[in-house]
Amino acid sequence: MSAQTTSMRDALYEAPGPKTRRRILIGTVIAGILVCLLVFLVVRQFYVTGQLSPKYWSFFTRPTTWRFLWDGFLGTLKVAAVAGAISLVLGLVLMLCRTSHLKALNVPARIVIEFFRGVPSLLLVYFFFLVVPQYGIKMSSFWMITLPVGLAASGVLAEVFRAGVNAVPKGQVEAAMSLGMRPSKITFKIVLPQAIRFVIPSLISQFVVVVKDTTVAYVVSYPDLLQNARVLISNYDALVSTYFVIAVIYIIVNYLINRAAVTVSRRTGVKIIK
Amino acid sequence: MSSEQNTGSEVAGQVPMIELRHVEKHFGDLHVLRDINLKVGKGEVLVVIGPSGSGKSTMCRTINRLETIDSGEILIDGKPLPEEGRELAAARAELGMVFQSFNLFAHRTILDNVTMGPIEVQGVPRKEAEESAMALLERVGVAEQAAKVPAQLSGGQQQRVAIARSLAMHPKAMMFDEPTSALDPEMINEVLEVMVELARGGMTMVVVTHEMSFARRVANRVVFMADGTIMEEGSPDEFFDHPTTERARDFLDSIKGH
Ligand SMILES: Nc1ncnc2c1ncn2[C@@H]1O[C@H](COP(=O)(O)OP(=O)(O)OP(=O)(O)O)[C@@H](O)[C@H]1O
Numbered sequence: 001m002s003a004q005t006t007s008m009r010d011a012l013y014e015a016p017g018p019k020t021r022r023r024i025l026i027g028t029v030i031a032g033i034l035v036c037l038l039v040f041l042v043v044r045q046f047y048v049t050g051q052l053s054p055k056y057w058s059f060f061t062r063p064t065t066w067r068f069l070w071d072g073f074l075g076t077l078k079v080a081a082v083a084g085a086i087s088l089v090l091g092l093v094l095m096l097c098r099t100s101h102l103k104a105l106n107v108p109a110r111i112v113i114e115f116f117r118g119v120p121s122l123l124l125v126y127f128f129f130l131v132v133p134q135y136g137i138k139m140s141s142f143w144m145i146t147l148p149v150g151l152a153a154s155g156v157l158a159e160v161f162r163a164g165v166n167a168v169p170k171g172q173v174e175a176a177m178s179l180g181m182r183p184s185k186i187t188f189k190i191v192l193p194q195a196i197r198f199v200i201p202s203l204i205s206q207f208v209v210v211v212k213d214t215t216v217a218y219v220v221s222y223p224d225l226l227q228n229a230r231v232l233i234s235n236y237d238a239l240v241s242t243y244f245v246i247a248v249i250y251i252i253v254n255y256l257i258n259r260a261a262v263t264v265s266r267r268t269g270v271k272i273i274k
Numbered sequence: 275m276s277s278e279q280n281t282g283s284e285v286a287g288q289v290p291m292i293e294l295r296h297v298e299k300h301f302g303d304l305h306v307l308r309d310i311n312l313k314v315g316k317g318e319v320l321v322v323i324g325p326s327g328s329g330k331s332t333m334c335r336t337i338n339r340l341e342t343i344d345s346g347e348i349l350i351d352g353k354p355l356p357e358e359g360r361e362l363a364a365a366r367a368e369l370g371m372v373f374q375s376f377n378l379f380a381h382r383t384i385l386d387n388v389t390m391g392p393i394e395v396q397g398v399p400r401k402e403a404e405e406s407a408m409a410l411l412e413r414v415g416v417a418e419q420a421a422k423v424p425a426q427l428s429g430g431q432q433q434r435v436a437i438a439r440s441l442a443m444h445p446k447a448m449m450f451d452e453p454t455s456a457l458d459p460e461m462i463n464e465v466l467e468v469m470v471e472l473a474r475g476g477m478t479m480v481v482v483t484h485e486m487s488f489a490r491r492v493a494n495r496v497v498f499m500a501d502g503t504i505m506e507e508g509s510p511d512e513f514f515d516h517p518t519t520e521r522a523r524d525f526l527d528s529i530k531g532h
């Protein structure tokens with residue numbers, strides 16, 4: 001049994017070998033080719049349908065357009081950052097309750113986690129937008145989008161944290177117990193620090209989901225990137241070109257986040273738990 | 275306590291450091307400990323030997339309640355081992371445990387590993403804890419590694435740190451569960467040397483090991499376990515040279531073959 005825990009730790013620290021690296025490379029190349037092909041098809045279709053005509057694109061040369069988009073981008077970042085912070089804290093708390101030996105804690109936590117994980121964030125947004133105000137609770141549009149996105153992500157993060165806790169070898173806890181450490185000390189000094197290290201890459205990659213979830217901000221008219229883009233669309237009657245530019249921005253942002261996750265994962269040799 | 279006092283639990287009038295009375299333990303249907311009765315005197319070194327699966331680790335782990343027992347009694351220094359809570363934690367703090375797989379805290383430095391117990395459990399000020407930790411690391415010969423993390427050390431070094439970590443708590447007794455069986459042969463001796471020195475210093479020790487040379491050098495008594503029972507016990511020379519049971523003879527033949 002003790003030998004098993006050692007090998008589990010080894011597996012967790014294992015850096016990607018030549019095979020894995022080659023697979024990553026092949027995947028990247030194939031994906032690259034597919035993307036190029038797709039871009040080509042899209043551009044051709046645009047050309048055919050006249051979407052490439054200057055009237056749909058010229059407003060992108062104006063600084064005001066970009067300033068407006070930049071404001072939206074900052075809005076998106078603000079929502080994503082605060083929702084991310086909420087989900088980290090709440091996810092951790094939910095996981096601690098979920099793994100508690102007290103039924104009064106772990107049963108409700110399990111239900112809450114499953115609920116947040118299962119319900120589409122859009123529904124949660126509608127709940128904060130339509131239902132909550134009926135109880136006389138006034139919220140700014142920022143919180144009407146940030147809270148539901150954060151709550152939805154906290155359910156997922158609770159499970160990510162739990163996977164991290166389960167990955168800490170049992171021997172670590174036994175060693176701490178044999179020193180006479182109390183359960184709470186063991187959790188906070190021994191288990192969580194290691195569990196969090198195991199899940200950092202997964203947490204970063206989960207942030208992509210949060211960024212994507214922020215796009216439902218239009219429901220509550222919060223000026224995020226997508227909402228501002230919709231304003232541009234109606235002002236310039238330029239649907240395809242604007243969505244195209246916006247999509248590229250989202251893709252770049254999320255690509256960068258994923259890169260960060262992969263880099264951290266490679267540095268620490270920790271696998272990304274999806 | 276000097277080594278002259280290492281005469282074992284038979285000393286009249288002395289309360290044993292560790293005592294197991296009629297201890298029974300099941301893992302599901304598997305009866306792993308059957309009516310175990312054992313006394314370990316203060317300053318005594320007890321070696322536990324026996325085939326794989328005979329319950330050696332389980333017995334060792336019941337002594338600080340890493341495994342619970344179904345029935346029977348465990349007494350530490352004459353007092354029943356508490357079953358839970360603060361009292362159990364306090365009892366564990368007084369018993370050192372060294373594991374086969376070292377179990378050093380992977381996210382902390384070697385120095386932190388040794389100071390963790392004193393600081394977090396005993397409330398020793400950091401500076402003081404670090405000074406005694408360095409002295410202990412010096413004693414087990416790994417002081418230069420203090421700033422590294424466990425993964426950067428060899429198995430032998432890690433196990434010596436694990437011993438230092440236990441010693442930092444000033445335990446009344448220490449349990450060793452096959453401390454050298456995860457080590458490469460060339461590292462076994464450096465760990466055994468530390469243990470021999472501890473034994474000579476009067477530490478009460480329960481050591482699960484198949485290292486006969488170690489047993490002959492420092493053990494006061496050898497206990498042979500098979501199928502969850504203590505089949506035979508005696509002085510190392512008695513046991514190794516003239517085992518009385520068939521099981522013990524077969525087992526000794528099998529390990530001498532290596
Ligand atoms: N947590 C557990 N759950 C179920 N069975 C267990 C558990 N731990 C040990 N066992 C079983 O109990 C029996 C005794 O195990 P134990 O580890 O005490 O043996 P051991 O004498 O230390 O053997 P080894 O020399 O292989 O370490 C074995 O059959 C083992 O499979």
Ligand SMILES: [Mg+2]
Binds near residue numbers: 331451452
């Ligand atoms: Mg064992």
